[in-house]
Amino acid sequence: MRNDSINEDKSEQRGCVVKILSFAVVTAIILVILWGAGLIRFESTSETMEQENSAEEVIATSSSDFTVTETEWKALQKEVKRLRREVNQLKQGSTKPAVTHQTASTRQTTATSTTSVSLGDVALANYSHDWINSEATVAFKNNTGRTISSVTGRIIYYDMSNNMLDYQDFTKSVTIEPGMVKSITLKGYGYRDNYAYYKNGAIPTNPDRKYKVKFELKSYKLK
Numbered sequence: 001m002r003n004d005s006i007n008e009d010k011s012e013q014r015g016c017v018v019k020i021l022s023f024a025v026v027t028a029i030i031l032v033i034l035w036g037a038g039l040i041r042f043e044s045t046s047e048t049m050e051q052e053n054s055a056e057e058v059i060a061t062s063s064s065d066f067t068v069t070e071t072e073w074k075a076l077q078k079e080v081k082r083l084r085r086e087v088n089q090l091k092q093g094s095t096k097p098a099v100t101h102q103t104a105s106t107r108q109t110t111a112t113s114t115t116s117v118s119l120g121d122v123a124l125a126n127y128s129h130d131w132i133n134s135e136a137t138v139a140f141k142n143n144t145g146r147t148i149s150s151v152t153g154r155i156i157y158y159d160m161s162n163n164m165l166d167y168q169d170f171t172k173s174v175t176i177e178p179g180m181v182k183s184i185t186l187k188g189y190g191y192r193d194n195y196a197y198y199k200n201g202a203i204p205t206n207p208d209r210k211y212k213v214k215f216e217l218k219s220y221k222l223k
Helices: 002-036 045-063 070-113
Strands: 122-128 135-142 148-158 164-176 181-187 210-222
Touching: 122 148, 122 181, 122 210, 135 148, 135 164, 164 181
Parallel strands: none
Antiparallel strands: 122 135, 135 181, 148 164, 148 210
8 A cells, every 4th residue: 555655646746747847848938939039038137237227328318309300390380480470469569559649649749730820810019120230139929819839930021112122931939928929039131231120220321221021920839
């Protein structure tokens, strides 16, 4: 009986060894097939570490470079165009009110300066020029209900026989309140030839060198 049990134990041990060897052989065959197909590689530890270090270096190097794909580049171009359009719209939007305001201001200025002129709105109140001075003193009266800030007119010169001698156009900035008189200075007629306004007297050596004046209002500005 003892011999039979010993033989059975040995048979079982041989069966286990055979199974283990068979599994090892099958496993080795599978690994060889996979290795031949290139699906697995056997590398030493040092090579693996070198590859990992190399991979880390490549990653580190790649991280310092900025790579843009064609799709991303097109998307960036579209974004830039959109931003440009928005900037242009903002510029146009900020410019239009300024232009409108400027136009309104110009219209307001034009309305202020362009006044329907009546010849009696500004009248010649006094004129003075003797034969010694090169300038004449001219006084104007404001017959309007508003303050005048500028006068444009013409002075016409006549001899004592009412023959026209010359004329002078002028524009003078002068503040004249309603109903008030204000004087300005203009070039006196014929001062090089010793002419004088007839009310101021003529040069004794040439008593005929005197003249009269007439004032014509062209326009005026109001404050």
